[in-house]
Amino acid sequence: MDVQRKLEILADAAKYDASCASSGTERRDSSDGKGLGSTAPGMGICHSYAPDGRCISLLKVLLTNACNYDCLYCVNRASSNVPRARFTVDEVVKLTIDFYRRNYIEGLFLSSGIIRSADYTMEQVVSVARKLREEHHFRGYIHLKTIPEADDALIAEAGKYADRLSINIEVPEENSLAKLAPEKDVRAIRRTMGRLRLKLDEAKDNAKTATKAKPPRFAPAGQSTQMIIGADAANDKTILDTSANLYGSYRLKRVYYSAFSPIPDSSRALPLAAPPLIREHRLYQADWLMRFYGFDAGEIVEERAGMLPLDIDPKLAWALRHRDRFPLDVATASREELLRVPGFGTRAVDRIIATRRLTTIRAEDLARLHIPGKKALPFIVLGNHRPARHLLDGESLAMRFKPKAVQMGFGF
Ligand code: SF4
Secondary structure, eight states: OOHHHHHHHHHHHHTTOOOOOOTTOOOBOOTTSOSBOOBOTTOOOOOOOOTTSOOOEEEEEESBOOOSOOOTTOTTSTTOOOOOOBOOHHHHHHHHHHHHHTTSEEEEEEEOOOOSOHHHHHHHHHHHHHIIIIISOBOSEEEEEOOTTSOHHHHHHHHHHOSEEEOOOBSSSHHHHHHHOTTOOHHHHHHHHHHHHHHHHHHHHHHHHOOSSOOOOOOTTOEEEEEEESSSSOOHHHHHHHHHHHHHHHOOSEEEEEEOOOOTTOOTTSOSSOOOHHHHHHHHHHHHHHHHSOOOHHHHSOTTTOSOOSSSOHHHHHHHHTGGGOSEETTTOOHHHHTTSTTOOHHHHHHHHHHHTTSOOOTTHHHHTTOOHHHHGGGEEBTTBOOOHHHHHSTHHHHHHSOOOOOOOOOO
């Protein structure tokens, strides 16, 4: 099989993994004339490579889509009837370098089905990164998928070469994992996440105390994970509780949510239809609220419903459930309070705090501060604006934000 055909199969097989974004790495470049490529920290980079040649920043491929495991939700499972392919280490290295030189990509996202053993597969994945870094002096971004059962020494080596490491938690609840991926062991997954956290903490401490010599690097962009949404019955509250636990226990950089997509010849244990994509989007918004807006997982989802509303964003839904906390006087509210106002992003709050030191903020200033007035005005008091109490308390407020109902077609 030629490399082009392998690429079609192995890039397509990798597209279900959402856990690759290249934010938060260290800055490296080759402006000194040595090495190849560069990374720019904080840049939001897209995640994939399409087989039609269109570059989407990271070359996102599997080393192989053959796998010993039979995870029911996975198109690459052992019992799946898909064409199989396997790259050699040198083929992935060459593809990465060629694409990088042609400016198609900014880095590599490499994962793999498990063949022979966890150690053998991990060794192959690490070999790609080792060759790129040591033989080709590649300084672009590398994200490696880590195999939980792999030996500690291999994981340490992966961290030496990769910017980011990730291990998929797969599904939100342990008992679902036992049903859907019986060969996977949630304790091994969590144990490896814990090992990564220790190594990341150690690297951070070493960097702080280092005097002259550069301390050994370990995955400067940290670790992330992916959760499949809608393959089991877990509700949004359970999903966000699991994410909060993962962020707290293992200091993950990101939890990625990937809406389950039905796969050919799937097991009856799986739903027939994919969850609405908007559910994935709402979970990302809720995740953002936990990480940057000071919300606890428990307060984002209404306990009784267990699910995030799909028609409005989770912060607006929270504000509508807590109308007694509004209207908030923008001139005196704390940063924490301002972050809870619908339509106020973190940067907008910083701009508000800087502006209110100098002047009274008025309704017409919102546009200048890049704040959507329609969303925020019912919840705030400004120099020349106070929302009517009946508006804040009335049923019609929620209706203002919901998308208008659309008449369905009659089919004639
Ligand atoms: S181990 Fe990974 S590649 Fe293999 S079947 Fe499970 S999810 Fe798919």
